[in-house]
Amino acid sequence: xxxxxxxxxxxxxxxxxxxxxxxxxxxxxxxxxxxxxxxxxxxxxxxxxxxxxxxxxxxxxxxxxxxxxxxxxxxxxxxxxxxxxxxxxxxxxxxxxxxxxxxxxxxxxxxxxxxxxxxxxxxxxxxxxxxxxxxxxxxxxxxxxxxxxxxxxxxxxxxxxxxxxxxxxxxxxxxxxxxxxxxxxxxxxxxxxxxxxxxxxxxxxxxxxxxxxxxxxxxxxxxxxxxxxxxxxxxxxxxxxxxxxxxxxxxxxxxxxxxxxxxxxxxxxxxxxxxxxxxxxxxxxxxxxxxxxxxxxxxxxxxxxxxxxxxxxxxxxxxxxxxxxxxxxxxxxxxxxxxxxxxxxxxxxxxxxxxxxxxxxxxxxxxxxxxxxxxxxxxxxxxxxxxxxxxxxxxxxxxxxxx
Amino acid sequence: xxxxxxxxxxxxxxxxxxxxxxxxxxxxxxxxxxxxxxxxxxxxxxxxxxxxxxxxxxxxxxxxxxxxxxxxxxxxxxxxxxxxxxxxxxxxxxxxxxxxxxxxxxxxxxxxxxxxxxxxxxxxxxxxxxxxxxxxxxxxxxxxxxxxxxxxxxxxxxxxxxxxxxxxxxxxxxxxxxxxxxxxxxxxxxxxxxxxxxxxxxxxxxxxxxxxxxxxxxxxxxxxxxxxxxxxxxxxxxxxxxxxxxxxxxxxxxxxxxxxxxxxxxxxxxxxxxxxxxx
Numbered sequence: 001x002x003x004x005x006x007x008x009x010x011x012x013x014x015x016x017x018x019x020x021x022x023x024x025x026x027x028x029x030x031x032x033x034x035x036x037x038x039x040x041x042x043x044x045x046x047x048x049x050x051x052x053x054x055x056x057x058x059x060x061x062x063x064x065x066x067x068x069x070x071x072x073x074x075x076x077x078x079x080x081x082x083x084x085x086x087x088x089x090x091x092x093x094x095x096x097x098x099x100x101x102x103x104x105x106x107x108x109x110x111x112x113x114x115x116x117x118x119x120x121x122x123x124x125x126x127x128x129x130x131x132x133x134x135x136x137x138x139x140x141x142x143x144x145x146x147x148x149x150x151x152x153x154x155x156x157x158x159x160x161x162x163x164x165x166x167x168x169x170x171x172x173x174x175x176x177x178x179x180x181x182x183x184x185x186x187x188x189x190x191x192x193x194x195x196x197x198x199x200x201x202x203x204x205x206x207x208x209x210x211x212x213x214x215x216x217x218x219x220x221x222x223x224x225x226x227x228x229x230x231x232x233x234x235x236x237x238x239x240x241x242x243x244x245x246x247x248x249x250x251x252x253x254x255x256x257x258x259x260x261x262x263x264x265x266x267x268x269x270x271x272x273x274x275x276x277x278x279x280x281x282x283x284x285x286x287x288x289x290x291x292x293x294x295x296x297x298x299x300x301x302x303x304x305x306x307x308x309x310x311x312x313x314x315x316x317x318x319x320x321x322x323x324x325x326x327x328x329x330x331x332x333x334x335x336x337x338x339x340x341x342x343x344x345x346x347x348x349x350x351x352x353x354x355x356x357x358x359x360x361x362x363x364x365x366x367x368x369x370x371x372x373x374x375x376x377x378x379x380x381x382x383x384x385x386x387x388x389x390x391x392x393x394x395x396x397x398x399x400x401x402x403x
Numbered sequence: 404x405x406x407x408x409x410x411x412x413x414x415x416x417x418x419x420x421x422x423x424x425x426x427x428x429x430x431x432x433x434x435x436x437x438x439x440x441x442x443x444x445x446x447x448x449x450x451x452x453x454x455x456x457x458x459x460x461x462x463x464x465x466x467x468x469x470x471x472x473x474x475x476x477x478x479x480x481x482x483x484x485x486x487x488x489x490x491x492x493x494x495x496x497x498x499x500x501x502x503x504x505x506x507x508x509x510x511x512x513x514x515x516x517x518x519x520x521x522x523x524x525x526x527x528x529x530x531x532x533x534x535x536x537x538x539x540x541x542x543x544x545x546x547x548x549x550x551x552x553x554x555x556x557x558x559x560x561x562x563x564x565x566x567x568x569x570x571x572x573x574x575x576x577x578x579x580x581x582x583x584x585x586x587x588x589x590x591x592x593x594x595x596x597x598x599x600x601x602x603x604x605x606x607x608x609x610x611x612x613x614x615x616x617x618x619x620x621x622x623x624x625x626x627x628x629x630x631x632x633x634x635x636x637x638x639x640x641x642x643x644x645x646x647x648x649x650x651x652x653x654x655x656x657x658x659x660x661x662x663x664x665x666x667x668x669x670x671x672x673x674x675x676x677x678x679x680x681x682x
């Protein structure tokens with residue numbers, strides 16, 4: 001079951017949101033509602049589910065409704081209609097008291113501009129949620145200290161927020177959200193206010209941290225690179241509507257509409273495309289028990305000067321060049337094992353294209369893409385690495401072409 | 404034919420009605436305030452003056468630094484040399500009593516006003532009235548309710564000095580950044596927890612400015628209040644003026660200024676001490 005499920009969620013700002021909602025559902029346009037009734041549609045029929053332990057990124061430009069959406073989850077903003085369930089419990093129907101308990105124990109939040117309390121020390125900031133829960137001083141400070149250690153700031157526990165850099169402040173923000181050990185983290189553009197280099201560092205730290213903590217994270221951003229880097233899945237929002245939900249790869253390779261596509265075309269592809277995306281079907285292969293004659297014939301058929309040799313279950317053994325194969329035929333050598341070269345460039349499917357560049361430059365034969373059992377998944381020729389970087393499509397024939 | 408709304412008659416009627424029907428109520432208020440004033444005054448006079456000076460100088464040193472401490476010491480020595488300590492004690496007692504009452508009512512009202520816009524809309528014109536209505540207009544009814552002496556002086560002073568405490572408390576809380584209150588709510592605060600742990604601490608510089616204003620306005624009422632028999636330094640000035648004794652009038656006035664500066668610097672520094680952390 002999903003950790004969080006959002007169904008038919010609407011948020012309309014204005015004096016009579018319910019009446020406006022009826023009009024919206026009956027087909028009136030957003031612009032019409034704004035002009036004739038003064039109501040703004042913040043979220044328009046959002047539906048999604050977040051799995052446990054997943055980083056779910058909601059990405060959109062300012063005004064797309066992403067911040068409103070995340071605030072509906074813990075009801076900092078009251079949704080106009082729809083349901084939000086967390087562990088099967090409908091948050092929208094909780095009493096004020098139950099909602100407070102849920103905010104205290106189950107949902108932590110990290111804010112764009114950190115929102116640390118300037119009158120409290122770092123330790124007191126991190127312990128804030130625990131203090132609100134009514135834990136005694138010793139217990140809450142001990143817990144807060146542990147979390148501060150997790151984010152690498154335990155030596156700073158007694159200073160005030162203003163004395164820390166932006167990156168450190170946001171680590172405190174993260175520690176504060178983690179202090180009560182909630183299942184769910186809401187992160188509202190947490191790294192947007194940071195310098196690019198610090199932002200990158202924080203993104204990597206979050207990925208590391210998440211591997212240990214396995215929280216369910218709703219991450220808001222306007223930065224597609226960040227979304228692609230962090231998101232297990234990404235929801236792209238526009239004008240209060242979720243335009244597409246998918247894995248980074250799905251979004252990149254199969255944008256749902258022009259809007260999403262216009263985003264995606266700007267992406268630095270080498271940072272998101274992996275070996276898997278640019279490899280093609282290995283058509284020139286021989287079984288190791290086939291022998292040199294078969295190898296020569298297949299190379300002649302396909303017009304290649306070398307061929308990959310695989311064993312049972314397509315486990316890659318090495319490569320045979322046409323010269324060696326011809327020589328073996330002449331000398332009546334029957335076993336391919338004697339003439340194959342096992343020292344060939346290999347890579348895993350999830351290696352980034354940009355990291356393949358050095359290998360592609362020096363490799364004299366195609367790069368073999370193999371899985372953890374060394375099974376041959378595909379091959380990459382030098383030209384497809386370059387094509388991948390330049391944004392051209394690579395066809396099944398391994399030949400790059402533009403649309 | 405002349406059209407006239409008889410506000411004057413209404414006011415007279417209300418004052419008389421209250422005076423006759425709520426006599427015991429005003430008596431008991433009178434008793435409380437009277438005992439406050441004489442309590443503070445007695446305390447200041449019973450303790451040897453040297454100890455009072457030492458305490459004030461110590462507080463000034465801790466809160467506002469060496470300069471203010473030295474000024475306080477010099478100021479008090481001047482007061483003593485002018486032989487005005489008894490009157491100063493009475494004035495301080497009036498200021499203290501008025502300030503305590505004004506804050507005890509004003510800060511909660513300020514908090515209320517900050518929490519709801521309708522409340523603020525109701526309170527604001529009342530504050531305008533309290534601050535701009537000429538003092539003598541309510542000094543006289545105060546005398547009618549409470550007789551002459553320190554009690555009507557305190558009442559009038561409270562009316563006059565309370566508005567800045569309300570306004571600045573309200574303002575201070577409303578100026579707490581929305582992201583702070585949002586964070587507080589996101590971690591599950593009750594409204595009370597948010598008020599005591601986030602809003603009031605962050606509004607403290609503004610609230611302290613209100614306290615400071617409240618004290619200064621109370622002191623500025625000291626001279627006027629002497630006209631209805633409140634006593635203190637105001638009485639020194641008032642008597643000197645009526646007898647055209649410029650010199651002793653100047654002494655009384657100087658004493659008020661000295662007290663004002665000491666109280667101002669000390670209370671201002673309390674507000675500043677917290678601003679550093681806020682910004």
